Amino acid sequence: MATPAIEAVDVSRTYQLDGVSVPALRGVTLTVAAGDYVAVIGPSGSGKSTLMHLLGGLDRPTGGRLVLGGREVGSLTPPELATLRNETIGFVFQAFHLLPRTSAVDNVALPLVYRGIGARQRRERAAAVLGRVGLGHRLHHRPNQLSGGEQQRVAIARALVTDPTVLLADEPTGNLDTVNGQAVLALLEELNTESGVALVMVTHDNEVAARARRRITMRDGVVVADSAADDPPADSAAVPDGPAAGGDADPTAGDGTERAEAAR
Amino acid sequence: MRFAEAWRVALDALRANRMRSALTMLGVIIGVASVVVLVAIGTGAKREVERQVEGLGSNLLVVVPGRIDIGSAPAVSRLDLADVDAVSRVVGDPSRVAVTVASGETVRAGRRSDFTTVQGVLETTPAVFTRRLGRGSYLTASDVDTSRRVAVLGAAVAGALFGDRDPIGQQVSIAGVRFRVIGVFAPLGQSLGVDRDDEVHIPVTAAHRLYGTQRIDGIAVKAPDRERIDDLGARIVAELTRRHPDTEFSAVTQQQILGVLGDILGVLTGVLAAIAGISLLVGGVGVSNIMLVSVRERTREIGLRKAVGARPRDIGLQFLLEAVLLTSIGGVTGMALGVGAALTADALSPVPAAITWWSLALAFGVSAAVGIVFGVVPAQRAGRLDPVVALRAE
Structure with missing residues (x-):
């Protein structure tokens, strides 16, 4: 098997708040294989957001060993960490985090700016990825001219444009209605299946989590349950035939909506 | 590519907050404009003074008793006409030597009177100093030799005493003694704050008799050429020191006067520019302030x-460029405004103004530097933002 996308060994993160040490993570050990589909669940305050920040290279652990894309995070400087994020991680946020006053194609092209790619090539690649998420007809729309579901798909395109090894999604459906949420979820799952990008998704929606191939449950800064550990054969198996809950429907934008409606 | 993006984002940010950008620039605009205007006025004043000192006559050497020192009281003169003869021998040409003994006197003509400076002079004065007559003739050697009571009036004095009438041949009384007017100077205007039309010239011998003295206040020599002027001054001072061992003498050239005045005006210009620089500094603080606001407003964008x-570094560059762009655009606008104001003042008021390329370069350079200096702190703050915290910002 190829090198894991993420490898965490006894990782901890302690915050200093007014001189008081507040442990948010207390020794988390987990491995995310390339192309895996993992849901991280747990109540608020369980440390799942902190874990996401660490796995995304936005933050560095205060203890333990964390390897992203073959590099030990703890030893990297902020600029090196920025480059690592650019090359290996794609983020999808609950609040989309698109730049206002900036067209969809330029929003998607943004990570390529920090890779030093020329403007024309940036736009070409961004347009191609937007086409892939079903927004080929919305290239020059600004975020406020797009629906919530479309905005999240622009954000997904932005996460994908750099060909990352891991897609980190933090409550990606949290700000969407059921229909759009289902569509976005279907899109993420399709990308995971087709391009082999590992998908790690934080959610507190059990229904969403149930669709993942693997579920990690957090509580009080530690992993209390990991379906991979509970049921290793299922997880070490090859990638299943399709999205866990998507059936055989074609999960493009419009179809996603239809399928969600059909599912009711 | 990263630089181009930073540039594009900085421009975009300025455009998105037009009103705020304009107001922030205003501080820089006012600062730069005032630097340009005040330096232009200072430079103009300096040139005006130079023009006037040159206008006194070329290659001029002034010999006075005492030490020439700004701020020191004038020494009592012990020079007399015998000393003037000695100086003439050193110079080798009496027509190049002029003298003065001056006194403030009331000059009357009929019922009109004017208080003015009455100068006892030699017939050489118009040649040594560049003075033109408007009417009549100047004093002659025989007027001086015979202490003849004749007078040449400055244009202002002639106007005050005779109005539009022709003063030539008329009588005036100086300190109660009657003199005949034989000439009137062409108007000269102000020079170094002295109204040069407000004076009356009479033969030095007549002045000595009038004032009951034999003294000479100062000797002026027109040197044959500029190269030998310092050497000539030294020789004259040596001769006078030999004749009056206990008195100090000084010989001053126009270059020295220009040097001293130039230094004073240079300092004044510097002070004016510094005061204007303070407003530029205040403008810079405004830029810093707005940049901190901008960083705070765009915390989420920074996090993303x-x-x-x-x-x-990429984030820092983006904000630094925004600050430099603010001050540079402000700087160029301020320069245009300052040049316009200086030219207007020069054309419409007696205030002389001269635009120099270095003041423009300085003003622009300083405004760009202000952008860098006052943009660095907000830019660093933006660059160092923790992405986790930034993404969570409201």
Whole structure:
């Protein structure tokens, strides 16, 4: 098997708040294989957001060993960490985090700016990825001219444009209605299946989590349950035939909506 | 590529907050404009003074008792006409030597009177100093030799005493003694704050008799050429020191006067520019303030950019460029405004103004530097933002 996308060994993160040490993570050990589909669940305050920040290279652990894309995070400087994020991680946020006053194609092209790619090539690649998420007809729309579901798909395109090894999604459906949420979820799952990008998704929606191939449950800064550990054969198996809950429907934008409606 | 993006984002940010950008620039605009205007006026004043000193006559050497020192009281003169003869021998040409003994006197003509400076002079004065007559003739050697009571009036004195009438041949009384007017100077105007039309010239011998003295206040020599002027001055001072061992003498050239005045005006110009510089500084503080606001407003954007791979340096550059752009645009506008104001003042008021390229370069350079200096702190703050915290910002 190829090198894991993420490898965490006894990782901890302690915050200093007014001189008081507040442990948010207390020794988390987990491995995310390339192309895996993992849901991280747990109540608020369980440390799942902190874990996401660490796995995304936005933050560095205060203890333990964390390897992203073959590099030990703890030893990297902020600029090196920025480059690592650019090359290996794609983020999808609950609040989309698109730049206002900036067209969809330029929003998607943004990570390529920090890779030093020329403007024309940036736009070409961004347009191609937007086409892939079903927004080929919305290239020059600004975020406020797009629906919530479309905005999240622009954000997904932005996460994908750099060909990352891991897609980190933090409550990606949290700000969407059921229909759009289902569509976005279907899109993420399709990308995971087709391009082999590992998908790690934080959610507190059990229904969403149930669709993942693997579920990690957090509580009080530690992993209390990991379906991979509970049921290793299922997880070490090859990638299943399709999205866990998507059936055989074609999960493009419009179809996603239809399928969600059909599912009711 | 990263630089181009930073540039594009900075421009975009300014455009998105037009009103705020304009107001922030205003501080820089006012600062730069005042630097340009005040330096232009200072430079103009300096040139005006130079023009006037040159206008006194060329290659002029003034010999006075005492030490020439700004701020020191004038020494009592012990020079007399015998000393003037000695100086003439050193110079080798009496027509190049002029003298003066001056006194403030009331000059009357009929019922009109004017208080003015009455100068006892030699017939050489118009040649040594560049003075033109408007009417009549100047004093002659025989007027001086015979202490003849004749007078040449400055244009202002002639106007005060005779109005539009022709003063030539008329009588005036100086300190109660009657003199005949034989000439009137052409108007000269002000020079170094002295109204040069407000004076009356009479033969030095007549002045000595009038004032009951034999003294000479100062000797002026027109040197044959500029190269030998310092040497000539030294020889004259040596001769006078030999004749009056206990008195100090000084010989001053126009170059020295220009040097001293130039230094004073240079300092004044510097002070004016510094005061204007303070307003530029205040403008810079405004830029800093607005940049901190901008960083705070765009915290989420900074967090997002960092998440997708922007390094601290990329973010810092973006904000630094925004600050430099603010002050540079303000600087160029301020320069245009300052040049316009200086040219207007020069054309419409007696205030002389001269635009110099270095003041423009300085004003622009300083405004760009202000952008860098006052943009660095907000830019660093933006660059160092923790992406996790930034993404969570409201």
